[in-house]
Amino acid sequence: MTTETTPRLRADARRNRDRIITAAQAVFTERGTEVPMEEVARTAGVGVGTLYRRFPDRDSLIRAVAHDAFSSVLEDTRATIEQEPDAWRALSQILHRGMALRTVVRLTVLSSRARALINADPNTEAVNNEFMALVDDLVKRAQADGTLRDDISTGDIAVLSSLALQGVQALPEELRTVAPARYIAVLLDGLRADNSRPLPGRPISAQEVVVRTPEVDV
Amino acid sequence: MTTETTPRLRADARRNRDRIITAAQAVFTERGTEVPMEEVARTAGVGVGTLYRRFPDRDSLIRAVAHDAFSSVLEDTRATIEQEPDAWRALSQILHRGMALRTVVRLTVLSSRARALINADPNTEAVNNEFMALVDDLVKRAQADGTLRDDISTGDIAVLSSLALQGVQALPEELRTVAPARYIAVLLDGLRADNSRPLPGRPISAQEVVVRTPEVDV
């Protein structure tokens, strides 16, 4: 849990807030952003009343979960870049990294409600922009290195990796955890410069991957 | 619309039934399988009552839409295979083909409710099995030809192409229609035999891509 929230809270209140976010993250990732609030509360081990005292409505909870996940992804990414000078390898490591990115993906790809909220939330937007900027830089460096294909851009990679990382419930339990790594690997093979046939369409930049219209959840 | 339904329906009833399925397909693909039935009815231009007369509950409507889409995909696939002797090219064409496959994907990847229903419906299962068998055959032929990488199997391809074909609402309108072709192309590059790096995990067969546990919709 990345903790840069509102001012000062009594220790137990603080604890409740964290339990709720953790629970909501799990439940949202597992069952989508439309689960009954009662269920989030139950999972967190608190009453609905407490949930609503902390987060006045569903949207504000989604926002908090999103901000938390995005922040943690950003932190990870910074650390990776610092330690891995090779752009392709850094990119590859970031995509192969885990849980928080998965949550971000769930919220971004699968819930248009979450997307709309994220886009409207300056805090999270800022975090996301910084993350995208870092990836954008890697992308350009990798293309300059001749390791990443040229006819692709950061937005494409964001979307593609989101898709690959998406939980696939159609797979049997035991394969579900390995699958993302496997599909990221196929994707990376498809992204290599030395294996590429020309693509239809045009590169999609980081800025183009957003939502403009409020849509309804899947 | 693939039309092999129950005996004979009065002309007007038949017409309404078709309008409902078409509308439901569009609405489900656009907004998921949980949209208000009222909305499906409105989109089809009929009253709720009519909708319920034809499809006694949501599940039965989902089943009908699924069966219809699966059947149409199967038809397309047969035609393609007949006309294209090269396995890799046939596979590539099938994945680049369209709308019905997109619907199938939406229902299969995004709605666990739909998945559960499809798996429990012998009719649709049969159609799906035949489709999978055809693809499986192409996969093996392409691997024998040395065009498709060896460390992958039909189940993987089903999942990966499902992901690539999934509607991505995070993209701006104008790119949304091209994107799938673009991502299928990247995927195909990642699937080529030449220049591939070993994958983690193990190939996933066609039979493994199903649902076992009833789950909730996203």
Place this chain on the structure above:
Amino acid sequence: MTTETTPRLRADARRNRDRIITAAQAVFTERGTEVPMEEVARTAGVGVGTLYRRFPDRDSLIRAVAHDAFSSVLEDTRATIEQEPDAWRALSQILHRGMALRTVVRLTVLSSRARALINADPNTEAVNNEFMALVDDLVKRAQADGTLRDDISTGDIAVLSSLALQGVQALPEELRTVAPARYIAVLLDGLRADNSRPLPGRPISAQEVVVRTPEVDV
């Protein structure tokens, strides 16, 4: 079926009308006056459309069934009185008589909707009044004979026999048909002059057994 309905109908129309009344009588007696119209139609072997052409709404069907049953009861009663000079025995025979009386009872005791309609229908009212007058006469003669207790009147007997004749579904199938005769017998023993203790309340006349306020069905 007592047939003194509207003027002239084509033979098949006439036949349909009769089938509907017969079916409705059975279904109303079995399952109450609130059964789906569709079910009445199905039982009669006609479409709902036909049902509605004959009887523009549920009320008009109830009215027709009621009139039919009342008429048939009246006929029976006349016949009995003509053949049995002893008042007590005539009364006893009438109460032990069957089916049509049972229907009347069902409609009268169990469905306040039917009751309201019957009371508002001059035709049926007339038939009912004539029937009640005949019974009233028997009651008075039996009391004059010293066979029927004095502290009771026609209204009481109507209600009591209605109750005893009411179908009792709580009984096992095989007993259901005998039960009414058995309970009418107990009732008659309770009504005998030579076995009576004074009753609370006061005699209820034939005229007092009606409905004034429209009420809802049980």
Place this chain on the structure above:
Amino acid sequence: MTTETTPRLRADARRNRDRIITAAQAVFTERGTEVPMEEVARTAGVGVGTLYRRFPDRDSLIRAVAHDAFSSVLEDTRATIEQEPDAWRALSQILHRGMALRTVVRLTVLSSRARALINADPNTEAVNNEFMALVDDLVKRAQADGTLRDDISTGDIAVLSSLALQGVQALPEELRTVAPARYIAVLLDGLRADNSRPLPGRPISAQEVVVRTPEVDV
């Protein structure tokens, strides 16, 4: 209201629960078990939501009302037996007693839905069995005393008194409250040993008065 429900409920919840049961009892007795839930809620002075929180569906409400009424009848019966050593007089008093027995009757005689639920509910069954056992004992004692006719059994008495106690809406308001006492009196006269004529059929035991087949409400 007999109050032996689940653990401890918050005071306000407890209060509401009671109001709902009371209201439901009145409304069910007045208008049958199929009244709109909305109406039960309105009568109880709560929202539908509250009603559904307490009783997840109509059946569970019917069960609760039934259990409550049966329990209260049982209590009354025990008290009466304790204070009145003469079997005939005890029986007579029990039948002349009141309201709760009336509710039980309404549920038992008029609603096959209620009957089915009661029969499937071990709790209420137990209460009912104990009540029936007490009555059975009285019946046998009264027959041994020579006060109650011999060709009758507990089941018959249950059915007959149910019928007599049934609300008769066909009576004018002012008579409706006295009527049951009056009809129970006639019934008792019919049940006396002296002066009875042989009955058709055979005695029906307590065990035979149940429901086997699920049936539809009147």
Place this chain on the structure above:
DNA sequence: TATGAATGAGGTTTCATTCAT
């Protein structure tokens, strides 16, 4: 402050009645 109860709006489904074939 935390809790869980109460509320009522909104989605689902049934069925009386109307109307096209």
Place this chain on the structure above:
DNA sequence: GATGAATGAAACCTCATTCAT
């Protein structure tokens, strides 16, 4: 005339949110 399809009002039930304890 007969049929069965279409309609929509009304009943059912769930859950987001508010509020008493």
